[in-house]
Amino acid sequence: MSSKDNPGIFQIGDVLNNTYRIDKVLGLGGTSEVYRAVSEISGRIVAVKALRAEFSRNEDFLNLMTREEAMREIRHDAIVRYYDNQRTDDGHVYLVMDYVDGPGLDRKVKDGGMSAEDVLIVCRRVTEGLVAAHAHNIVHRDLSPDNIILRDGKPEEAVIIDFGIAKDTNPGAETIVGNEFAGKFAYAAPEQLHGQTDARADIYALGALLLATFRGARPNIGNNLMDVVNIKARPLDTEGVPEPLKTMIDHMTRPDRDHRLATAQAVLDQLDALQNGSATGEDIDDDDRTVVLPRAADEPPISEAATIVEPTPAVSETDAPSLPPEPAKKRGPLVPVLAVLAVGAIGAAVFFSGALDAVTGPRYPVANPYSLEVSRSENNQPTATGNMPSEEARDALNALIAGQQGTAELTLATGEIPETWDADILRLIDAVDHLPEFRVRADASRVQIIGLTYDAAERQALMTALTQTEMKGAFELSASIDLGPRILSADALFPILATHQNCGELNVVNAPTAGYPNGSQVMVAGRVDSPNTLDVLSDKLTRAIGDRSLMLDVEVLNPTLCLIDSVLPNVSGGDVRIDFRDGSDDTINSTGDFFVGQNPVIEIVIPSEMSDGYLFVSALDVSGNVYHLLPNLFAADNNVETLRAGREGEIRVRVAHSAADSQDGSKLAFVVDDTSLGKTKVLVIHSDQQIFDGLRPTTESAGGYANALAQRLGSINSLDSRILTTARE
The missing domain is CATH 1.10.510.10 (Transferase(Phosphotransferase) domain 1)
Incomplete structure (x- = not known):
């Protein structure tokens, strides 16, 4: 899409994604170019930053564009507003952002x-x-x-x-x-x-x-x-x-x-x-700033009389200084102390003999650190390794793991753990053990949970539950649940795409051979016949791809345009520009938006390098009608050489006229009424020879025109188009 006059990525008048019409070049660089454009839907002026084709497949540059797109989450008047990335049919990636008018x-x-x-x-x-x-x-x-x-x-x-x-x-x-x-x-x-x-x-x-x-x-x-x-x-x-x-x-x-x-x-x-x-x-x-850190709420204050004990250096017996005599010690009653020691010794003997197990509970070795890990890798059998404080809790966990054909190596032990440790840990394991992948790691009173689910609603519900006090119990809990699968095959997306293909094929772009890892981007390209189809497609793909971003390079047409596109060949543009004017005063309408009562004037601008062949110009509206603007009964000759009439360079050919110029009935004109409002696509076909056997009627159905295109006589060299939008004010 370049010409001698503008060697850039886009030309003035190009329409991106059937929405953004380029109207000014803001800057050209070695890797990217910036343009001003107007949304044909809202009239909003935007800036379009485009990567040259040779960089549009380079992961480093795409990552930079994606990084820039991530700024759309930030809302601040001092930061330019970003929208999204798109890719054109010929491979150029571009980013749409707010246009800021003013000097740098x-x-x-x-x-x-x-x-x-x-x-x-x-x-x-x-x-x-x-x-x-x-x-x-x-x-x-x-x-x-x-x-x-x-x-x-x-x-x-x-x-x-x-x-x-x-x-x-x-x-x-x-x-x-x-x-x-x-x-x-x-x-x-x-x-x-x-x-x-x-x-x-x-x-x-x-x-x-x-x-x-x-x-x-x-x-x-x-x-x-x-x-x-x-x-x-x-x-x-x-x-x-x-x-x-x-x-x-x-x-x-x-x-x-x-x-x-x-x-x-x-x-x-x-x-x-x-x-x-x-x-x-x-x-x-700033070099002399003093930073005072607040003490944690549970940290004891530092004593004003803190004592630092230095280690005593080793001294040989020959070097040892003479020591003063020890002061006399007070004598205390020796017998009572010995009696206490004797009682302690007897008590210890009784305890370690097991005679008090019925009163104190069974004795287990001390575990430090006190830890337990229960896990399952994606869709495999679970495993459990570590400490449990009671036979009942150990047996319950053994039964859970065995019931899923897993393995457990659990040791009964005591340690510095909360009294409700066993009940709390079993409750947390029970909350996540149904997941295709999970890990519960407990270190004394701290627990970490990571997991994987294929259901976004389940993730939300589970994360909400894990924040509740009754679920955490006495633990300090951190949790993270990812959306899976970890690796997504592009094959899993094909049934969704096939269900919503109503305007040609929907394709996954650049799918990795080994599948998409979590955190990667899934790109789908193609066309659909309505915004509703696009919304449903986006929703179903978002549910299917898990923790991956979705880029939809999908053009929204309408059933008429989809029908015509289905029979047209996939060829590039021929640099024919389509301009709109207001029939009342002949001024340029750069947005292509017309309201009820207005009179759209349509001109095609033939580029200087196009000197032969034939042009076919049609307007396809939302109601399913096709209006043939060239050739027709009013303008039967569509030969480029004849249209030029010896003129060099760019030439303009008016194919839809003002109401005033058409009063004698010799020219075709339109006035917008409220019977078929929406998008009308003006299509320009260039071919080496006539593609139809005789003139088409000035107006016909989309089905009739599609059938004629399918049976065309000649080949098509290029296709150019522009959207004209009609609406009530």
């Missing part, structure tokens, strides 16, 4: 910089966005002036964009993609040069870009990598920067990240302190 800070840098007051406003706004991102464990890693946009040019409306770092990696480019380092040298924190990145790297980068924005010049990084390493080890030069901006930048960009402001919230706190006058640059010294 890179433009402010080129224009000579901004005032300190405005830079501080940007600092606060961007930091508030970082607080939200870091709370979701998202680190930008590439903050730079070009990734901060001022919506409508306002510093207080600054927006952070581009969380993917999927940029130009050609030689000389300033953004590096990989495991070792990510970020622009001029703004990256020193530790990023060594592959170490956390929230403090974003704080450094923000400080560096604030300095560049104030001065109108990026920080000096030298002429080679060694220069970069040496310069990054030194503080940034902030001489001449007014307070409090200077102090903010100094504390945000300390080379040693352990002495840098540690969190985005700390940046906000310091900014508040400096701006309200409660602190000055001299007052704040």
